[in-house]
Amino acid sequence: MAYLEKTRKALDKLKIISPDRSFMRTAAEDFLKMANAYFEDAEHFFNTGDYINAFACVNYAHGWLDAGARLGLFDVGEDDQLFTLYQ
Numbered sequence: 001m002a003y004l005e006k007t008r009k010a011l012d013k014l015k016i017i018s019p020d021r022s023f024m025r026t027a028a029e030d031f032l033k034m035a036n037a038y039f040e041d042a043e044h045f046f047n048t049g050d051y052i053n054a055f056a057c058v059n060y061a062h063g064w065l066d067a068g069a070r071l072g073l074f075d076v077g078e079d080d081q082l083f084t085l086y087q
Helices: 002-013 023-047 051-071
Strands: none
Touching: 002 023, 002 051, 023 051
């Protein structure tokens, strides 16, 4: 599924940029944890042939990544193909 590949590329590309001891670091790690959990669920559903739930989960995963990019939690290299940027 192309959506899984796009989200995998996005996960591989981003970097958390919030300082280690800041509240925003905790938020960034939480956003990334949620994205990874939904992505793992998407892969599981895809591998079991449940394409509807795979599609739903990969969209949730990418939504967390886009939100983190827009809030400035992640450095995404200004990649507006993998992420929805604010400007």
